[in-house]
Amino acid sequence: MRAIRQHEFGGPEVLVHEEVPWPVPGPGEVLVRVRAVGVNFADTHTRENKYVQKAHLPLVPGQEVVGVRADTGERVVALTKGGGAYAEWAVVPEERCVPLPDGLDDDQALGLLVQGLTAWHLHRTCGRLEGGETVVVHSAAGGTGSLAVQLAKPMGAGRVIATASSAEKRQLALDLGADVAVEPDAEGLTERLVEANGGRGVDVVVDMAGGPGFDASLRALAPFGRIVVCGIASKEQNEVRTGHLLRHSRSVVGFWLFHTLDDPERRFRAPLADLFARAVRGEVRVVVGGRWPLEQAAEAHRALVERRTTGKLVLDVADA
Structure with a gap:
């Protein structure tokens, strides 16, 4: 073959x-x-x-x-x-x-498997999104990011802030349901995120890249805010001081998809079934x-x- x-x-x-x-x-x-x-x-x-x-x-x-x-x-x-x-x-x-259910085509199913399942867990399992909270989705035009933007409000977000590297990608994020889209450059990112949230810190950040953007996003968190890491596209590791977390009541949470397979019925099949149903109803699209x-x-x-x-x-x- x-x-x-x-x-x-x-x-x-x-x-x-x-x-x-x-x-x-x-x-x-x-x-x-x-x-x-x-x-x-x-x-x-x-x-x-x-x-x-x-x-x-x-x-x-x-x-x-x-x-x-x-x-x-x-x-x-x-x-x-x-x-x-x-x-x-x-x-x-x-x-x-x-x-796969009838009504779900191959591309939709494929996109929901890794990226969709990741986005679902970023909000529900790791971010523990609560009603009305503000969510920042980095790389919002990518595979995971585009689905995380669409799922945020149905899962309880009150406001969705997207970042993407070009005007076209930021427009895509807005078309998918983000309330505002800003540039992702690390310099000034903390201030842009806070400004986009009306001068207040944000509650949940979904980060796929790491590097300086992670540090800037961490500083933008409100008390009890969470930053969820699901990738290191920049290939730059970050170090977080426990004193910073304590002083600001902030949390850093990691997510690796394959850990869901330790509990496949609850963390793999059930979330996928939920995603498939949403896609068939037209609530989310890959x-x-x-x-x-x-x-x-x-x-x-x-x-x-x-x-x-x-x-x-x-x-x-x-x-x-």
Whole structure:
């Protein structure tokens, strides 16, 4: 079968389109004929072996697919285990394989799996959003950010402040439901966020980048405010002083999607069912910002890391 495989760590050029052996499911696993694959920032970190989980070569990248189960013929969305998604066929743990309802197309399902589930938990599980609070969503035009903007008010936010790197991306965030959108540059960001909230500190910040923007956002929090970290796109780690947290009654919370699989029914399947229902009702939509055939995975990675995209990025496999 055809797949993208890498034999070394490095830039997008290490992603090679080649023939690889078919995967064989083991106990508790199912074989899925892949229709489309999601491209995520985590994939770019894995490509360089800088992700939370260390990778091993040779590697077929990717961890989210939409396709058809070989054994039942059901249309499903699924998370793989340790890669293997950038391929015509993928083996996935059965507990990570979720049937799709009628009325939900492949792209919507794919976008809700990683980005949608992340956005759901950022608000509900980690941010513990309360009625009327102000939420800041950084990278608001991206895959996770665009969904976090849409989910914020239905989950209780009173005001949504978005940041995005261009006027076009900020307009997209406004179109998706943000009340105001500001530039994300770290210099002056604290003041812009407070000004956008009527001169008051903000309650919840969703941060995917880290670096100086994290520090500026932390300073913008009101007492009892929370900043939720779900990515380090800047590749710059931050240090937080406990004295600062104590003095200002602020909290820093981390989120890694794969911890939801420790409690799959409550933290994986139930939130996905809620997201699917919202999407079918038209309350939330996945913004598809780019599509590439499987063999052009390297170009998809370049576009993502160069910030040339919005929304969900997809590799088409069915027609590869």
